Amino acid sequence: MAKPLEASRLVQILRDEGLVVHEYKEWRTHNRNAKGAWGPINGVMIHHTVTEGTGSSVELCYTGHSSLPGPLCHGVIDKKGEVWLVGNGRANHAGLGDGDVLDAVANERKLPPDNEADTDGNSRFYGFECINLGDGKDPWPEAQKLAIERVSAAICRTYGWTEKSVIGHLEWQPGKQDPRGFTMSSMRGRIAKRLGRDPDGPPAPPKYEPFPGASFFETGRSSKIITAMGKRLVAEGCGRYEVGPGPEWTAADRKSYAAWQRKLGYSGDDADGVPGRTSWDKLKVPNV
Template structure:
């Protein structure tokens, strides 16, 4: 049990843990505190959303619905690992849950998982547990497909909350562990998540697996899309600049650039074969006393053989 953190202290805790934070509007004061006090806090509940697109999901969890006003959580962890903070204070997120589960979380008294919740619970969780939602996930995504950077962010967020509030990893539960009518977060093994959080808590907040305790992992949070954009969406790689090539393909997607490079290399190889044959023929005539016509004929014959052997289109020469 702990008093709620100030918004600025939450930011410090998350960033110290290596979390990439995105602040959404007036999140520090966006809450449901007008409906009653927030706190004391007893743990953190992990959810997932069944939505499409990061921007749309952030908007939904921040503003809510007509019959369920927002915020619906405190932060949304997107697929790229970024944590979008949307509110801080009392929120409409946890619904009714099993009082026995809350008791076990407060005491951190269970083994690998709390006692399974029973139906028709009445204990409310909106003011007692901070919540960081798992990010936007398509409805038909198969279970277990959570992105690695997203899972890493979840572990870091939960470790930051536990570290700041003085909790162990047993203060972290899933929505389905709180309420019997919930199935989320899908794709997350909660005992494993708690074990990973516990492992982080053994180290300083700056710890990155595989690096020294005070070293920053330069690849932390980098996605395939980040790498793609860095390689292809730069001025350094814009495709051929000559007017003829640009007129046939003004956009120059990565695939067409690679094909163009391959074609140009093949053309260079063919031209080199022809030039080599010509030089070899010339060298063979040196010192023979042959007249100019004989030398020219020998070079032309060598070039023709090179063209035939390499299957070269004469228009390329």
């Protein structure tokens, strides 16, 4: 019986496989364990989101929606091939699927047709949502497919599984078509090749924008740094934008940054929306 990985172990194996990993909000304790079992684990399931845009897609997968609470997966793979971890434990991604498929995955046999929905998959599979509209036209960048390969290989490598433990949602639940745009047989071929060699090792540490000083953030300032800051605020759930974020420093940026300061525990004049060095360093705005 394969036990679920501890959060810290999951982060480590993904980074060791060469992936850039983002830990989103309180993902380490975010799960649906109160609603059912989590484990034993039998495999990895790949999905597409039917959305576009990293920030909104990651937030949707973290929070869920009115008819299906989050997390909706364990990780989101964006178009750049970076992984955003959004859940640790049972997640609402697989739903009911074919018990014969689960048996085949568990025993690494050829997959039978998925013609029944009689078995809970949320307890048995790690789920990764890949940002794609799923219309057959939205492209799958090579960086994104490489990340799917790496994510799957990292987990299979850890458990001693082969590529046969990786399936698509369309192979599990009748009526599903995800992931649409590449075949799972071709992806399993890629995973098999990767499992035949050593992991790539951790990627180079990400580089972040140094604090430009509080005076940088003034009305009329326009900079790519402000856009990058706004995207990070959105990713942290602090974005207060009706449009954007964009390169100009606006009241919406200030309101968003104030929300970030309050999230860090600041209040009153210390949460005035003007970046300070400590809060800026914690936001980790990527180099632009």
